[in-house]
Structures are given as C-alpha cells and as structure tokens.
Amino acid sequence: MTAILLVLGLVIPATSLMAGVQGSSYSPEVHPDRSVTFRFKDIGAKKVMLAIEGKDAVPMTRDESGTWSYTSDQLVPDLYGYTYSSDGETRLDMHNPNTKPNLVWPSNIFLVPGEKPQPWEVQHVPHGQIHHHFFQSSVIGDERDFYVYTPAGYSPTKGPKLPVLYLLHGYSDMAGGWTEVGKAHVILDNLIAEGKAKPMVIVMTLGYGIEGAGNPLRAEYRGPTMGAKSYEQYKKCLMDEVIPTVEKSYRVSSKPSDRAIAGLSMGGAESLYVGLNSTDKFHSIGAFSSGGLGTNFDAEFPDVQSTKFKKNLKLLWISCGVDDGLITFHHNLITWLKGKNVEVQAHETPGRHAWMVWRRNLVDFTQLLFRD
Numbered sequence: 001m002t003a004i005l006l007v008l009g010l011v012i013p014a015t016s017l018m019a020g021v022q023g024s025s026y027s028p029e030v031h032p033d034r035s036v037t038f039r040f041k042d043i044g045a046k047k048v049m050l051a052i053e054g055k056d057a058v059p060m061t062r063d064e065s066g067t068w069s070y071t072s073d074q075l076v077p078d079l080y081g082y083t084y085s086s087d088g089e090t091r092l093d094m095h096n097p098n099t100k101p102n103l104v105w106p107s108n109i110f111l112v113p114g115e116k117p118q119p120w121e122v123q124h125v126p127h128g129q130i131h132h133h134f135f136q137s138s139v140i141g142d143e144r145d146f147y148v149y150t151p152a153g154y155s156p157t158k159g160p161k162l163p164v165l166y167l168l169h170g171y172s173d174m175a176g177g178w179t180e181v182g183k184a185h186v187i188l189d190n191l192i193a194e195g196k197a198k199p200m201v202i203v204m205t206l207g208y209g210i211e212g213a214g215n216p217l218r219a220e221y222r223g224p225t226m227g228a229k230s231y232e233q234y235k236k237c238l239m240d241e242v243i244p245t246v247e248k249s250y251r252v253s254s255k256p257s258d259r260a261i262a263g264l265s266m267g268g269a270e271s272l273y274v275g276l277n278s279t280d281k282f283h284s285i286g287a288f289s290s291g292g293l294g295t296n297f298d299a300e301f302p303d304v305q306s307t308k309f310k311k312n313l314k315l316l317w318i319s320c321g322v323d324d325g326l327i328t329f330h331h332n333l334i335t336w337l338k339g340k341n342v343e344v345q346a347h348e349t350p351g352r353h354a355w356m357v358w359r360r361n362l363v364d365f366t367q368l369l370f371r372d
Contacts, residue, residue: 027096028082028110036112037071038082040093045086053081053107054354060084077114078356079183081107100181104172109181117190119363120183125193126152130185135245139237142211145175146242148250149185149202151192161253163370164201164246166238166282167362168263168270171292175206181355182264187362198370201252205242207267209234227292235274239281257314260369262286264358265326269293272318272333276301279312284369286317288361289353290333291326297336304340315368316344319361321351 029037043066051057060068081100084091093108100109128151169177178184191197209230263271268290275285320330334346351357
C-alpha cells in the first residue's frame with residue numbers, strides 16, 4: 001500500500017482563532033462573565049431559533065432592523081457548536097469563519113475561555129505535529145485517509161518506540177473530527193507538557209467500514225445488517241491496512257501493551273467491538289457515549305470469558321453523559337460486563353451527546369494510558 005504524507009504544523013491558538021470574531025455586531029460576542037450574545041440578521045424571517053451544542057434550541061428576539069439576538073446564561077469554558085434556524089431552515093453564521101465540519105450537521109463554533117487555559121486551548125508548550133495519510137483500501141474499496149499525531153520531540157530515527165492510541169470519531173464525522181473539533185492534538189500537547197500523560201502517537205482513522213456509509217443521502221447503506229458489515233470491515237481495514245502502515249512508517253511499539261483503542265459514539269462502539277474481540281492486539285480500551293452496537297452482548301463479545309481475555313485486558317474505561325440518550329445502553333453494558341466479572345472503570349459525567357463530554361473523556365482517559 002502506498003500513502004501520501006502531508007505534515008501540518010497545527011499551532012494556531014484556539015484562543016486567537018476565536019477571539020477574532022468576538023465583539024462583532026453579528027458573530028458570537030463572549031462577555032467577561034462567560035455569557036454569550038448571538039446576532040443573526042434576517043429581515044424577512046418570522047421565527048429564528050438558536051441551537052447551542054449540548055442545549056435545547058431557544059428563540060431569538062427581533063429588533064426593528066431585522067437583527068435577531070439572544071444572550072445566553074453563563075457557559076462552562078469550552079468550545080461550542082451552534083446553528084441558527086430561520087423559519088425552519090438551518091443557517092450557518094456567515095460572519096463567523098470558524099466552523100465545525102460534519103457530513104450531516106455542520107455548524108459554527110466558538111470558544112468560551114476559562115480563567116486559566118483549558119486542556120483543549122493551545123498553550124505555550126512544545127507542540128507535536130499532525131500527519132495526513134491517503135490510501136486506497138482494498139478491504140473497503142475506496143480512497144480514504146487517516147491522521148497521525150506525533151508528540152513534540154518525536155524522532156523517526158532515534159529514541160524509544162512510542163505507544164499508540166487509535167482514536168475513532170463518531171457517525172457523521174470525518175477522519176479529522178478529533179483534530180478539527182475534538183482538539184486531541186492540543187489536549188495531548190498540554191497533558192504531555194504537564195507530565196500528566198505519557199508521550200504517545202495518536203492515529204485517527206476514517207471510521208466507516210462501507211464506502212459512503214457516512215453520507216446521509218446514501219439510504220441504501222442504512223439498516224442493521226449494514227451496521228454489522230461496516231464494523232467488521234472497519235476492523236479488517238484497521239488491522240490489515242492502517243496498523244501495518246503506521247508501524248512501518250513511524251517509530252512506534254508493536255506490543256499489545258503499547259496499543260490502545262478508544263472512540264466516541266459510533267467510534268466508541270467500534271472500539272468495544274474491535275478491542276474486546278482483540279485483546280491480543282489492544283490491552284487498553286476506551287468507549288465514550290457508545291452507540292450502534294446490538295444488545296446481545298454475549299454474541300457481540302464472545303471472548304470475555306476466555307482466559308486470554310482476562311490476562312490481556314489492562315484497562316477498560318467506559319463513560320457516558322447522564323443526559324445522553326445512550327445512558328440506558330451504557331448502564332446495560334456495564335451491568336453485563338460486571339456480571340461476567342470483567343474489571344471495568346465506569347464513568348458518568350454531566351452532559352448530553354456532545355463534544356464537551358468527549359473532550360473531557362479524552363483528557364481523563366489518556367492520563368491512564370501506558371502506565372507501568
């Protein structure tokens with residue numbers, strides 16, 4: 001397999017990126033008390049709603065000039081997606097250049113900074129690099145990509161071989177979801193600099209095992225059998241194509257104890273499906289707000305009672321937001337795992353099915369990885 005490598009120095013501070021739109025008469029204006037004013041001009045609209053990620057949509061108020069506005073309550077420091085709905089039609093904020101790419105739900109994004117920098121805010125620390133690979137998948141039959149984060153100080157020719165986290169996005173995201181929106185590279189830069197996380201390589205793949213499965217217009221790819229096929233083919237692509245390329249192209253360890261797999265939503269379900277059925281390849285597994293697996297856990301994870309499973313598994317870390325619609329699935333999975341005497345770290349956090357939950361999950365999970 002051949003791959004084209006593009007190295008990007010992604011060091012533009014999130015604070016600077018977002019600050020450029022604050023104070024605009026139209027774009028989000030973040031106030032010192034962390035409330036935010038939104039303005040949207042549509043003279044002909046009869047009703048405009050504002051949807052902020054992780055919250056219910058709220059109505060905006062129109063002034064005489066046709067500008068609609070809304071000021072939020074104080075928001076927790078984080079990056080937030082948002083969209084407008086004008087008479088039922090979703091609209092992006094054309095005055096805010098900062099967007100959250102997504103195959104189904106694109107939106108704008110803004111930062112509410114903390115009193116001290118948060119883990120996903122770029123700080124004055126040594127920065128790693130993002131490498132972008134492209135390849136033809138013989139397993140899936142399409143052209144696809146994956147991203148690789150290498151930490152500051154990484155050398156392809158000398159030094160110890162680094163452990164690897166395979167980090168998976170959710171449904172409707174693209175391979176760059178964890179960098180563009182999750183800020184995984186920024187989080188690891190900061191945690192490594194503080195000594196809170198071990199230096200590691202992160203591989204972020206395209207998570208669809210069927211060509212076009214993430215396209216909302218391709219209805220023929222929907223249905224329960226398609227989901228199972230997608231997971232199985234994704235697993236084969238990861239094992240047979242991505243991992244060998246990573247281990248050939250980067251100075252990384254091939255020991256199962258130095259490999260972890262984790263993801264959010266669909267990616268969380270894939271991490272469980274791949275990881276729990278391949279503990280000879282991954283000794284650490286993380287799942288954030290997992291969705292997409294069936295409820296017959298005995299059929300999904302037949303290996304959990306085996307001697308090799310319990311010998312190999314080093315860390316199983318599963319979390320979900322308490323207001324997430326997937327919380328019942330989370331409870332059922334944890335109950336089943338404990339019933340099988342599987343040691344699992346189960347976590348419930350404030351929040352819905354949103355990036356504010358998953359960034360924090362990544363912060364917590366990566367601090368536990370590759371510890372002796």
